[in-house]
Amino acid sequence: MSYDALFSPIKLRGLELKNRIVLPGMNTKMVKDKHHVADDMIQxxxxxxxxxxxxxxxxLVSICKECHAxxxxxxxxxxxxxxxxxxxxAIHENGGKAAVQIWHGGFVPADFFDKTNVEExxxxxxxxRIHEIIKQFGESAKLAVEAGFDALEFHGAHTYLPHEFMNPSLNNRTDEYGNQSLENRCRFNLEVIREMRANMPEDMPLLMRLDAVDELLPKNxxxxxxxxxxxxxxxxxxxxxxxxRGNARSLATVYEVPPYNxxxxxxxxxxxxxxxxxNIPVIGVGRVNMPALANKLIEDGEIDMIAIGRAQLADPEWCNKAREGREDEIRRCIGCTEGCYDKVIDPKATHITCTRNPMxxxxxxxxxxxxxxKNVMVIxxxxxxLVTAEILKKRGHNPTIYEASERAGGRFxxxxxxxxxxEFEAAVDWEIKECERLGIEIKTNTTVTPEMIAExxxxxxxxxxxxxxxxxxxPGVDGADIVTAEDVLAGKAEAKGEILILGGGLVGCETATYLINKGEKNVRIMDSRRVGKAMGMLRSMFLDIEYPGKTIQKSNRSKVTAIGDHTVDYKFTDKFKKTSNKSRSFDTLVLxxxxxxxxxxxxTAKCDELGIAYNVIGDAKKVRMGIDATADAYKVGMEV
Structure with missing residues (x-):
């Protein structure tokens, strides 16, 4: 399919871009000691x-040490x-054009501050200080020009400092930069723009990132x-x-890095x-991950350019594949946010990653x-x-996949x-086709035994x-009207009436949404700690957005101790850490x-006996998330 609109050139001042696709600025955590670039960021x-x-x-780059988390x-x-x-x-050597987000974060980076920082x-x-900050934006713009950037972007969204000045509830000043009028609220941003413009060549374009809609704040x-x-x-x-879209002071956080919801x-x-x-060109942002939609939005005149962010994290060849009519070969972002957002806020993670693209x-x-x-048996x-086999094949090995069920894909x-x-099911179907494209045999309905390894x-x-x-x-777990969440999701079991779901992790919460969407009205999740605890921050927030109030009832700090005849006994711990014994009835209990x-x-014992090297990966090694399975796959695929 041809995507003429998407791949038509566009000119911004003196800069001509070969197509309408923008890789937006996304936090990668690859900065070294706040100031250094290494091969990972370059490549x-x-x-x-x-x-x-x-x-x-x-x-984004910080304009001063005060906000430089x-x-x-x-x-x-x-x-x-x-x-x-x-x-x-590096960008220029590979045929691209480069811009940089110039930024002051206001209150937002405070969670990542060190002793050198000041919340402003x-x-x-x-x-x-306002006048000094404006000058610092200009100085940063001048340095960016000298660094070889082709365009600059002033970041004014997501409740960073410029957004805070513009928002009538985050700006309580009473002077010329205050909230008495729109002119006053915009004054800081307009002065920053003029200062940046004064420090840029006349033919260099200046972009600005802004929220399309201000929302869920006391005033907008x-x-x-x-x-x-x-x-x-x-x-x-x-x-x-x-x-x-989005801000860091409300549930609108979910719109900054939108999940599959x-x-x-x-x-x-x-x-x-x-x-x-x-009158000026508009760059659209909003979880667009396939070229057909991107092209239509531009063709219909809704936008002029499109930010393709996480889709290019999942597949760095997204643009080439789309332009060459190979869209079926695009490894699609599934919106899980496990690697691109959860890893940003995880202090143990050294960089972002991706479930679909562990590279x-x-x-x-x-x-x-x-x-x-090597001939590699992937069991x-x-x-x-699937991902292990693909990496092994690309490196020159000969993998064969043995799948016990009639269809590959597993828990994904x-x-x-x-x-x-x-999109999760579509992802494993894509991986199966990718294996076929690479010439990897998948033997289904084949349970591997130690004897098979020996043979x-x-x-x-x-x-x-x-x-x-x-x-x-x-006690009582084998009683009547007790089913597993897996069987409910797979359509092998039904849950009706007053439904009690035991376990408030990812599977429990998704089973609840599945049942609500099927028309069930009385669904409660019970967890010994907190319902939604293992969903990741953004996906957990969506429980409250999509299923507000008591649409899904939640019992936190409720540890079930026994199951009776359509009842459960549990210990409830209140906010004062006082524990009491309680019971609750059900028509269907979902485990x-x-x-x-x-x-x-x-x-593994047979491999040891025969002297065959082996690795155990994914949930077989330790039950975790899909992102951990593909990370294991990459590690093993690169080491064999």
């Missing part, structure tokens, strides 16, 4: 420039300039006010507006309202060919086994049965047989109490 951008992206926007790059010294020059050179908000800074900037500001910003020197293109209606009323941020390691091709055709396929998670004598074995339901050790690794000892 991350090089891969996406080589992959055909029109404009790479390097993630450890997650971010700085751009307020010549040393910072020289470090970022390594990134612009509209209500805490003096007029003198209206769409009409946003349109007025954009027109003022154009007069001040902005050449294109990059319209995102939101449909592709979810933000475009908001963007279209602004597009109709402004993310590891591009610098390449895909070295194996010294000697298990779940997401971990089951996950796709939950509401709005169809085949592979050079290497990868055990990826996954996990199985773990029956809780509770969502977790999984356990399938036994692997007989397989």
């Amino acid at each position: 991350y951008h090089a891969a996406r420039a080589a992959g055909g992206c029109g404009l790479n926007i390097v993630e 450890y997650l971010y790059f700085g751009l307020y010294s010549e040393a910072d300039r020289d470090e970022l020059k390594k990134v612009t050179e 908000t509209p209500d805490t800074v003096t007029v003198e 900037t209206t769409v009409e006010e946003t349109i007025q500001f954009v027109n003022w910003a154009e007069e001040a020197g902005v050449d294109a507006i990059d319209l995102s 939101l449909e592709p293109g979810f933000n475009m209606e908001n963007i279209a309202k602004i597009k109709k009323a402004v 993310l941020c590891l591009e610098y390691k390449g895909m070295p060919k194996a010294e000697k091709a 298990g055709g779940g997401i971990g086994g 396929r089951l996950a796709g049965k939950a509401p709005k998670k169809q 085949i004598k592979p050079d290497h074995v990868v055990v990826a047989i996954g996990s199985e339901f773990a029956t809780p050790d509770l 969502a109490t977790g999984a356990k690794s399938r036994p692997t000892a007989d397989l």
